[in-house]
Amino acid sequence: MSVKYIPVQWNNNKYIYDVVMLAGVALFLYVFLYAAPGLLSHERPVNPQVHNARAFGACAFVMLTVILCIGPLARLDQRFLPLLYNRRHFGVMTVFVAITHASYILNWYFAFSSSDKFEALLFANTSYAQLGGFPFEVFGIFALTVLVILAATSHDFWMKFLTPPVWKRIHYLIYPAYLSVVAHVSLGILQDQQNHVFTVIFIGGAVAVGVLHLMAALHERRADAAIAARAAAWVDICDVSEMSDGFAKIRLLPSGERVAVYLNDGTLSAISNACAHQNGPLGEGRIIDCLVTCPWHGFQYDVTSGRSPAPFTEKVPTYNLRLDGTRVQVDPAANPPGTYVEPVAVPGHAQQEAPA
Amino acid sequence: MSDKNSPFFVGYLSAPQALRTFLMVICVVFVSGLAGLGLALGVAQDDPGDGAFRFDYGRQTVTGVLEMTPYPVVRVTEGNERIADGQTLMLSGQGKNSIMTRASPLEGQLVKVSGVILDRGDLEMLQLRGGRNGLSAVEGTAPQMQTEQLGRWRLAGEICDGKCLAGAMRPGRGIAHKACANLCLLGDIPPVFVTTQPVEGHEFLLITGPEGTALPPSAYHHVAQFISLEGDVERRGDLLVLKMDPATVEVVR
Ligand code: HEM
Ligand code: FES
Numbered sequence: 001m002s003v004k005y006i007p008v009q010w011n012n013n014k015y016i017y018d019v020v021m022l023a024g025v026a027l028f029l030y031v032f033l034y035a036a037p038g039l040l041s042h043e044r045p046v047n048p049q050v051h052n053a054r055a056f057g058a059c060a061f062v063m064l065t066v067i068l069c070i071g072p073l074a075r076l077d078q079r080f081l082p083l084l085y086n087r088r089h090f091g092v093m094t095v096f097v098a099i100t101h102a103s104y105i106l107n108w109y110f111a112f113s114s115s116d117k118f119e120a121l122l123f124a125n126t127s128y129a130q131l132g133g134f135p136f137e138v139f140g141i142f143a144l145t146v147l148v149i150l151a152a153t154s155h156d157f158w159m160k161f162l163t164p165p166v167w168k169r170i171h172y173l174i175y176p177a178y179l180s181v182v183a184h185v186s187l188g189i190l191q192d193q194q195n196h197v198f199t200v201i202f203i204g205g206a207v208a209v210g211v212l213h214l215m216a217a218l219h220e221r222r223a224d225a226a227i228a229a230r231a232a233a234w235v236d237i238c239d240v241s242e243m244s245d246g247f248a249k250i251r252l253l254p255s256g257e258r259v260a261v262y263l264n265d266g267t268l269s270a271i272s273n274a275c276a277h278q279n280g281p282l283g284e285g286r287i288i289d290c291l292v293t294c295p296w297h298g299f300q301y302d303v304t305s306g307r308s309p310a311p312f313t314e315k316v317p318t319y320n321l322r323l324d325g326t327r328v329q330v331d332p333a334a335n336p337p338g339t340y341v342e343p344v345a346v347p348g349h350a351q352q353e354a355p356a
Numbered sequence: 357m358s359d360k361n362s363p364f365f366v367g368y369l370s371a372p373q374a375l376r377t378f379l380m381v382i383c384v385v386f387v388s389g390l391a392g393l394g395l396a397l398g399v400a401q402d403d404p405g406d407g408a409f410r411f412d413y414g415r416q417t418v419t420g421v422l423e424m425t426p427y428p429v430v431r432v433t434e435g436n437e438r439i440a441d442g443q444t445l446m447l448s449g450q451g452k453n454s455i456m457t458r459a460s461p462l463e464g465q466l467v468k469v470s471g472v473i474l475d476r477g478d479l480e481m482l483q484l485r486g487g488r489n490g491l492s493a494v495e496g497t498a499p500q501m502q503t504e505q506l507g508r509w510r511l512a513g514e515i516c517d518g519k520c521l522a523g524a525m526r527p528g529r530g531i532a533h534k535a536c537a538n539l540c541l542l543g544d545i546p547p548v549f550v551t552t553q554p555v556e557g558h559e560f561l562l563i564t565g566p567e568g569t570a571l572p573p574s575a576y577h578h579v580a581q582f583i584s585l586e587g588d589v590e591r592r593g594d595l596l597v598l599k600m601d602p603a604t605v606e607v608v609r
Contacts, residue, residue: 024387028394036398046404047526058397079378082365109536112451125535127577133534192530197400
């Protein structure tokens, strides 16, 4: 949580995350650069500059592919949520790897002429009107530019500064950037490749990203449709006996917002499902020390007011709710963020609590 | 949705026991997966061909007649133990730099050339040393050189820059290398046509525009593409020169 824009400080899990991530990347590059040349099927080595450029380019592609698979995996199976936790470091590392790729290329293919190498990159090939021989480098330039912007604005300061909706929209650029990398490779090296190992791995990776996103979207759509079917004026959430202490039920409201109704020590409270940090699903969190704890980065909120405990200042909207017999119902009109709502006591709560 | 029985991960607390095994497996799969991909991709590199700088031959200095096709070549009249009389060497400067201003005034004259050889099969190029050390006129009258016309041919293959192809870069051809090749050609490096069907035993031909002009701008769009084209072929020593007809270019693939 935030004091001075550093919401998620360093901790053990982050170190472990980064160590594992760096170990994977280092091993990939080491094996590609130093172990593989000895095992080549031919005697004649590729120039070290091109070999390096390929190692770093392929590494950046693999990293980007893994990063983009984490999101949908976590939507499909909650056990993947921890992989989301420090994904931004993974992203920043990818940018460094991609920059290394581009500089090897720039200092080799575009060097040695009487022109500036950056200018040469732009004018050497201008066959924009054709697919075969298209200047595929421009797709790399676009992707790299986006990656650099995203890395530079990845810090929570920028999220505060730009506001989460704007920030989120900017960060959706990762998808055009990924498509751009796919075009970069498809119109470039894939046109030359005699050995199809790279082609197979490349297509496999890109297809995995696409299919996982589709599956996650369908999963979400099905969940939302089920929720929408139950929507009414006071929105019926569930029977109180279905609730367990410290946990929430999530429902889609007719407005399209999601509400998280929590049972907390025998009383019911409802807050928005969207965390003020990065829209993490609060209803998939749980109550720890009387505070709703977000499953993504652990921001916490008082369930009755939607406010983070002092000294933090985050607020989420709350909802009015009532108990109609044993049915839990929510007023779909949200209260302004941070509005206190008297919790609704569940009569005879001790007997009704669902068995563990 | 969250429930009591599924373990819950909070970033700044240690991971719940039930999740740890799962996360350990993920870590192992991730790290070994990346190592495996590194290996698979690293060994999948295509053969870049047998072109190379022949620094092992040492500096080569020979005498011959300078001809502009318009790309400069030298018809060797006084070779050495590596370069025989009657051979024709394509010439290039350092890097992708043009030697046109140095070579043009010496057209048709007897010259001494000095530099390092690049070779790939029957393709030979000399990268000149700087200034007069690399190219200078020598005393004597240039002998009359024969140029034999071999008629009009239709050929299929690829336009490359002669220098990278000859081994300045490995790989030195193909679509991924196209921008680099264009940059060489803009620097007046002699372009080479790699034909799929050898002409009189030659796989590589120096390629020029029609009537002894430089490669036309339209041809740059087809560099590194698999194309077919027509042109007049002539023999200068052991080098074939293809004077392409830009109107006949067809993209094969
Ligand atoms: C300024 C930006 C970039 C430039 C100029 C550039 C240029 C190139 C060039 C010329 C090649 C062909 C190399 C060869 O001959 O094998 C290449 C290959 C490649 N590039 Fe880029 N690139 C850029 C950015 C990127 C980015 C951002 C990514 C990915 C995140 C990327 C991924 C790749 C991959 C995967 C390959 C194929 C490597 C292989 O053959 O194994 N590139 N790039
Ligand atoms: S803590 Fe980051 S989204 Fe909730």
